[in-house]
Amino acid sequence: MTHLIETRELCFSYDDEENESTENKLEGKYALCGVNITIDKGEFVAVVGRNGSGKSTFAKLLNLVLEASSGEVYIDGKKVSPEMTDEELLDLRRRVGMVFQNPDNQLVATIVEEDVAFGPENLGIPSAEIRERVDAALELVGMTEYARHEPHRLSGGQKQRVAIAGIIAMMPECMIFDESTAMLDPSGRAEVVDVMEKLVREKGITVINITHLMSEAARADRIIVINEGKVIGEGTPKEIFTNTELVRRAGLELPQCAALLGELRARGVRIDGAGITPDECADIIIKKLQNREEE
Amino acid sequence: MKNISLGQYYPTGSVIHRLDGRVKIILAVIHIIATFLCESLASFACLFVGTLVLVLMTRIPLGVVLRSVRAIVYILIITFILNAFFTVGEGEPLFSVWIFTLYIEGIWNAAFMALRILSLILGTSIFISYTTTPIQLTDSIESLLSPLKKLKLPVHDFAMMMSIALRFIPTISDETDRIMTAQKARGADFTTGSLIKRAKALIPVLVPLFVSAFRRADELATAMECRCYHGGEGRTKMTVPHLCARDIAAVGLMLAFGAALVLLNRVDFLYKMV
Numbered sequence: 001m002t003h004l005i006e007t008r009e010l011c012f013s014y015d016d017e018e019n020e021s022t023e024n025k026l027e028g029k030y031a032l033c034g035v036n037i038t039i040d041k042g043e044f045v046a047v048v049g050r051n052g053s054g055k056s057t058f059a060k061l062l063n064l065v066l067e068a069s070s071g072e073v074y075i076d077g078k079k080v081s082p083e084m085t086d087e088e089l090l091d092l093r094r095r096v097g098m099v100f101q102n103p104d105n106q107l108v109a110t111i112v113e114e115d116v117a118f119g120p121e122n123l124g125i126p127s128a129e130i131r132e133r134v135d136a137a138l139e140l141v142g143m144t145e146y147a148r149h150e151p152h153r154l155s156g157g158q159k160q161r162v163a164i165a166g167i168i169a170m171m172p173e174c175m176i177f178d179e180s181t182a183m184l185d186p187s188g189r190a191e192v193v194d195v196m197e198k199l200v201r202e203k204g205i206t207v208i209n210i211t212h213l214m215s216e217a218a219r220a221d222r223i224i225v226i227n228e229g230k231v232i233g234e235g236t237p238k239e240i241f242t243n244t245e246l247v248r249r250a251g252l253e254l255p256q257c258a259a260l261l262g263e264l265r266a267r268g269v270r271i272d273g274a275g276i277t278p279d280e281c282a283d284i285i286i287k288k289l290q291n292r293e294e295e
Numbered sequence: 296m297k298n299i300s301l302g303q304y305y306p307t308g309s310v311i312h313r314l315d316g317r318v319k320i321i322l323a324v325i326h327i328i329a330t331f332l333c334e335s336l337a338s339f340a341c342l343f344v345g346t347l348v349l350v351l352m353t354r355i356p357l358g359v360v361l362r363s364v365r366a367i368v369y370i371l372i373i374t375f376i377l378n379a380f381f382t383v384g385e386g387e388p389l390f391s392v393w394i395f396t397l398y399i400e401g402i403w404n405a406a407f408m409a410l411r412i413l414s415l416i417l418g419t420s421i422f423i424s425y426t427t428t429p430i431q432l433t434d435s436i437e438s439l440l441s442p443l444k445k446l447k448l449p450v451h452d453f454a455m456m457m458s459i460a461l462r463f464i465p466t467i468s469d470e471t472d473r474i475m476t477a478q479k480a481r482g483a484d485f486t487t488g489s490l491i492k493r494a495k496a497l498i499p500v501l502v503p504l505f506v507s508a509f510r511r512a513d514e515l516a517t518a519m520e521c522r523c524y525h526g527g528e529g530r531t532k533m534t535v536p537h538l539c540a541r542d543i544a545a546v547g548l549m550l551a552f553g554a555a556l557v558l559l560n561r562v563d564f565l566y567k568m569v
């Protein structure tokens with residue numbers, strides 16, 4: 001079976017001249033180095049890592065905003081390379097949509113629905129179909145009533161949802177969110193993550209969420225941990241967050257609930273199982289308390 | 296967030312507001328040409344009444360319309376005075392002081408010129424500034440200029456730049472406010488001192504503003520690329536403007552109005568410009 005996204009020994013360096021000699025890899029001149037990742041259709045993946053670890057670089061390599069220095073990227077079994085024809089490139093960018101951090105810097109038009117239509121218009125979709133897609137996309141992100149509004153009067157979360165609708169209208173197979181919640185307040189963040197989940201569960205779109213928030217990463221099916229341009233860990237949220245060594249090495253912070261369980265454990269309370277969400281942790285603690293009462 | 300209205304757009308949903316943007320530009324052009332073709336008192340009177348009717352049709356409060364006239368009051372006065380004293384008439388001058396000689400023709404000419412300017416301002420206000428959104432305007436200009444694409448002129452790119460500029464005006468203006476507040480908190484003073492001192496105080500505002508604008512441009516370019524932007528070629532539009540009966544009728548009526556003005560030039564009542 002072909003994976004939706006597959007990278008083989010992917011390397012990237014921001015300064016071109018110096019990437020010939022292989023020693024540079026060791027000197028850390030590479031923003032990304034030897035990355036092997038596979039992501040399947042319909043997966044919800046979170047990518048975490050400290051500032052400057054290469055997460056954004058990784059995302060930009062997937063839709064050829066940046067060109068790999070060495071190694072390969074395959075999207076749906078098709079090699080991504082600068083030799084692609086213009087049509088192939090457009091198709092690649094359509095398939096792999098990207099939402100960025102600052103919602104202000106990705107909205108192009110002065111009216112919400114015009115902005116959502118921007119992508120499909122670029123693809124040369126017939127007018128009537130664009131209309132349908134725009135309405136459907138706005139409906140999906142819950143912004144139908146703002147269709148005729150001006151983007152600069154919306155809240156951050158609303159703007160970001162408009163940006164998401166703009167990508168959805170291109171009918172992508174995969175959406176990458178590069179710290180798209182970083183500039184939002186908790187309610188805006190919740191709005192956007194809810195949309196992500198909806199995309200995965202209802203539309204079967206693969207979502208890659210690059211984030212610094214562990215509570216957000218915990219909602220994904222799988223977490224990929226990047227540090228200094230290398231993948232240093234991969235697994236379900238439970239696997240990642242119970243691996244304290246890995247979490248420490250990547251400079252991450254545990255989700256508060258997982259941290260609480262860890263602390264209890266450290267103080268000698270015997271806790272079996274791992275919990276990431278507040279719900280799971282509550283269950284584990286209640287069970288423990290009940291056991292104690294019985295004793 | 297500050298409430299900035301782009302341009303002077305004043306939504307009332309009137310018939311004129313609902314006209315196609317391209318048609319409104321054409322109407323404005325016809326109106327301008329008609330204004331310059333007026334010569335006789337009869338045609339000026341007709342132009343004035345017609346323009347007034349158009350103003351009423353936009354359903355924009357007269358006070359708002361007068362605001363755009365207020366801006367040109369001085370120009371009107373200067374035009375009036377210059378025309379009044381520089382016209383040499385045939386009969387006896389009304390009076391003559393030093394180098395200033397006033398003929399009756401001078402007063403007529405001056406009044407007509409002032410009326411022309413007034414009508415130019417009102418015409419563009421009615422058809423463009425008050426009733427067309429900036430984005431509708433750029434779209435219409437792109438559409439009207441599209442034949443020039445054949446000459447390899449970058450019409451689409453130009454329209455795109457205009458609409459991005461319009462989109463970012465509020466964003467950048469918010470940012471300017473933020474930077475000014477930040478500099479004030481560091482003790483900057485923008486309101487007192489000589490002009491040069493005040494201009495200098497703006498430098499610490501402009502530098503971060505430019506840096507941030509360029510960063511925005513970079514991010515926006517990446518985002519546009521990711522959304523498959525590749526110039527105007529092969530691009531479609533969600534809303535294709537269609538000319539409806541209303542638009543055709545409006546152009547027809549405006550042409551008739553212009554023709555009527557030209558015909559009224561023949562009516563030699565009281566005064567005719569030469």
Ligand SMILES: Nc1ncnc2c1ncn2[C@@H]1O[C@H](COP(=O)(O)OP(=O)(O)OP(=O)(O)O)[C@@H](O)[C@H]1O
Nearest residue numbers: 014015031049050051052053054055056057058179
């Ligand atoms: N345009 C650029 N030119 C040169 N070096 C760059 C550029 N962008 C990023 N880098 C470098 O590449 C490395 C990886 O950067 P990247 O932006 O991918 O990190 P990131 O994981 O996205 O970080 P953050 O969490 O801050 O977004 C960093 O060391 C950074 O300094």
Ligand SMILES: [Mg+2]
Nearest residue numbers: 055056178179
């Ligand atoms: Mg980043």
